[in-house]
Amino acid sequence: MEAELFPRARHQVAPGAVHVPDWLDPGCRRELLTACRAWARPPAGLRTVRTPGGGTMTARQVCLGRHWYPYGYARTAVDGDGAPVKPFPAWLGELGRRAVADALGPAAVAPAPYDIALINFYGADARMGMHRDADEDSDAPVVSLSLGDSCVFRFGNTATRAKPYTDVELRSGDLFVFGGASRLAYHGVPRVHPGTAPPALGLTGRLNLTLRVSGF
Template identity: 55%
Template sequence: MTALIPRPRGEPAPGAVHVPGWLDEAAQRDLVAACREWARPLAGMRRTRLPGGGVMSVRTVCLGWHWEPYRYVREVDGEPVKPLPDWLADLGERAVRDAYPGTETCRETCRDESAHIEGADGYRPDIALVNFYDDAARMGLHQDRDERGRAPVVSFSLGDTGVFRLGNTESRGRPWTDVPLESGDLLVFGGPARMAYHGITKILPGTGPRDIGLTGGRLNITLRVSGLDAG
């Protein structure tokens, strides 16, 4: 469905690119169906327990590598992590190309070194984190720092709108920018924004489309490059 007032592509911070409606409804339906399969046991969706004893409010299933605080492993409760399918990695590659057009030549021609996005050339993710947010779920401000390298992070949003807070690289305090991420939106952050603190401050119930197979809540698929030995 076409928005009444089109939302423009935006750059909430240097290196961060927001592309509204990047996924059409057919692609969203396919991703929701895939997420349902990935969520099933074994090595399925679960709440992550933090070292201090707290439990995250989002539910997560990982592909390729499993994230546990604060490292990546290949097994979950003795079961192998589900593989990251090639078609999803291909989608991540296309997202990075669309977010940073001309990156391949910028490395050689840009005078401003911050304009080059580390890891965008030949981008190939090997991790997917699939997070489900119900109406009450949140994600506190954090950095994605468990990867070896600083290739961009790719994020696809499905279902209800989530308010994404993109902060600075020094602390969880201000300055920050809040970006509503609607179903089908693409967000990529790399380069100067790669180590920015970020999180989800709230979910807006009832704002998701009715035709993608998700009756409530928000799914977020985050793609990353681990930099770990594939063996």
């Protein structure tokens, strides 16, 4: 993407919810992409998530630490190939703690380590409906890291999937952290902008890594 007249600035979208543009440097983006490609391979690799109503999510997913399925966690890919879930690496947890400290301040960093990651891959037509990250036993902030194509990230309120909400453009390398009063806010991805990934990254589509503390 061409240089902009005014650099994008960090922005508090709601109390406890902060967007930090370009938080990941280019080297870290490439390292994360390489890791995601390894994690996406079987066993317990990238899979299509099926909803309780019989539908499927358009974004595909792979998990680390614990396997998420609607609406709980397991140690194996219970709705996939049944293999044990891949381990959550300590370096990724440290990245999550640093992200929270940078976005919300050191006091917001949870004493418990980050131990779960949900990694979603969005193709050109993929979407994510409004939902809450409410299946953990911890209220530690959620860390969201974006790679590849830009998207519209819709950040709402804690009471309803409807308005009020704020639409934020997330680009490759951006960080979004939400905790405190916004930890259980509804959020989703109504649109991906195909072909907007930085060519040097070598990714077609969008990857989103969300890091969480399980509390289990």
